[in-house]
Amino acid sequence: MTAAGPTVDGAEPATRTTAAAGPPPEAVLVLEDGRSFRGRAYGATGSTVGEAVFCTAMTGYQETLTDPSYHRQVVVMTAPHVGNTGVNDEDGESRRIWVSGFVVRDPARRASSWRSRGDLGDELAAQDVVGISGVDTRALTRHLRERGAMRAGVFSGEALREPASGRRLEPSELLVRVLDAPVMRGADLAGEVTTPEPYVVEAVGEPRRGTDGRPMTVVALDLGIKSRTPWHLARRGVRVHVLPSSASTQDVLDLQPHGVFYSNGPGDPAAAEHEVAVLRDVLDRRLPFFGICYGNQLLGRALGLGTYKLVYGHRGVNQPVIDDATGSVEITAHNHGFAVDAPIGEPFDTPYGAAEVSHWCLNDRVVEGLRLLDAPAFSVQYHPEAAAGPHDAGYLFDRFCDLMAQPSRTPDLPDPGAPARVATSSTASTEESA
Numbered sequence: 273m274t275a276a277g278p279t280v281d282g283a284e285p286a287t288r289t290t291a292a293a294g295p296p297p298e299a300v301l302v303l304e305d306g307r308s309f310r311g312r313a314y315g316a317t318g319s320t321v322g323e324a325v326f327c328t329a330m331t332g333y334q335e336t337l338t339d340p341s342y343h344r345q346v347v348v349m350t351a352p353h354v355g356n357t358g359v360n361d362e363d364g365e366s367r368r369i370w371v372s373g374f375v376v377r378d379p380a381r382r383a384s385s386w387r388s389r390g391d392l393g394d395e396l397a398a399q400d401v402v403g404i405s406g407v408d409t410r411a412l413t414r415h416l417r418e419r420g421a422m423r424a425g426v427f428s429g430e431a432l433r434e435p436a437s438g439r440r441l442e443p444s445e446l447l448v449r450v451l452d453a454p455v456m457r458g459a460d461l462a463g464e465v466t467t468p469e470p471y472v473v474e475a476v477g478e479p480r481r482g483t484d485g486r487p488m489t490v491v492a493l494d495l496g497i498k499s500r501t502p503w504h505l506a507r508r509g510v511r512v513h514v515l516p517s518s519a520s521t522q523d524v525l526d527l528q529p530h531g532v533f534y535s536n537g538p539g540d541p542a543a544a545e546h547e548v549a550v551l552r553d554v555l556d557r558r559l560p561f562f563g564i565c566y567g568n569q570l571l572g573r574a575l576g577l578g579t580y581k582l583v584y585g586h587r588g589v590n591q592p593v594i595d596d597a598t599g600s601v602e603i604t605a606h607n608h609g610f611a612v613d614a615p616i617g618e619p620f621d622t623p624y625g626a627a628e629v630s631h632w633c634l635n636d637r638v639v640e641g642l643r644l645l646d647a648p649a650f651s652v653q654y655h656p657e658a659a660a661g662p663h664d665a666g667y668l669f670d671r672f673c674d675l676m677a678q679p680s681r682t683p684d685l686p687d688p689g690a691p692a693r694v695a696t697s698s699t700a701s702t703e704e705s706a
């Protein structure tokens with residue numbers, strides 16, 4: 273049986289209730305600009321803070337929740353009905369849920385899928401993830417779209433009460449907790465999500481071989497890697513050594529890789545000094561390089577380009593991206609709040625020769641891919657691993673394998689005494705908050 277809770281501030285009551293348990297406790301979401309939304313606790317009861325962002329994916333909530341790039345973010349699902357297929361043991365993209373909070377309109381009352389092993393709300397609670405349901409997510413999304421991603425807090429249960437008196441706290445009183453939360457700009461977060469230890473994902477089937485005859489080997493720097501990514505390389509016959517984000521250039525070179533991969537990850541690319549320095553060493557040696565999302569931003573930085581924060585970012589599974597060389601359009605999965613600042617349509621100079629923007633987003637002309645013309649390196653801002661999402665961009669893993677299968681180019685190593693490279697990354701402000 274479902275029980276209707278009070279409707280407050282235009283929110284509808286959550287309906288995921290049982291006769292025995294009664295309705296979930298009241299919850300409130302407070303944005304840093306003071307706007308608030310009332311609803312019901314979903315998942316764990318308590319409090320959480322993070323950057324409020326919206327995700328427009330209709331499917332793949334389990335992949336979204338377990339994508340480490342969402343670390344420190346309160347994710348608002350625009351799909352109104354979430355949890356329909358429960359949770360299963362196959363669709364997780366990492367060892368845990370990473371979102372700091374989860375906002376939905378109408379949670380499924382009953383999970384239904386042959387793969388389901390449980391209810392999403394129960395899984396959120398088991399992993400201590402505070403969420404809120406019954407929120408008018410359309411109004412909230414429009415707000416974030418107009419004002420930009422901003423900090424938010426979700427409060428329920430005891431966290432909604434003043435400890436001494438038991439009085440219910442008003443959103444204006446909870447706002448101070450939201451304003452205390454760290455902002456995303458400047459946040460260096462890869463170290464908080466990366467693997468503590470290196471590990472190997474073995475090639476599936478017959479190993480592919482490099483031009484030197486050795487089994488093809490990639491070093492993947494885990495900046496928040498999704499498990500589907502090494503899987504895509506492994507099933508192309510490539511052995512993948514996944515290293516923590518703190519790995520040094522020497523750690524990378526010791527494995528004698530045929531190529532180096534930088535993964536997606538949370539935080540501001542402008543803060544990733546160590547990883548950019550390692551990448552410059554990789555590029556200096558003309559080792560083939562492929563980067564996804566955060567990896568694309570770090571390639572941009574290594575080339576001397578700036579990065580900046582988007583107003584509300586791209587998060588979803590149906591973003592149109594054009595390949596500038598062919599004019600063909602891919603429908604792609606996205607999850608990024610920052611972007612690379614580079615000229616579209618004309619090659620530009622870098623310390624590694626000419627480079628170009630290979631892909632850009634048809635919605636807003638945001639840079640979605642980079643390619644070096646004189647060195648074996650490229651990257652995309654979107655997600656060819658497609659977890660969740662369409663598979664249009666899977667060919668990029670083949671492109672990386674082809675790059676590694678080419679005879680290595682003579683490293684045109686720079687003069688060690690040469691002056692520093694052209695520029696350092698900067699973040700341009702496109703919004704006043706976050």
Ligand SMILES: NC(=O)CC[C@H](N)C(=O)O
Binds near residue numbers: 536539541607611
């Ligand atoms: N998925 C990612 O790698 C995200 C990269 C970066 N943290 C951003 O928000 O833009």
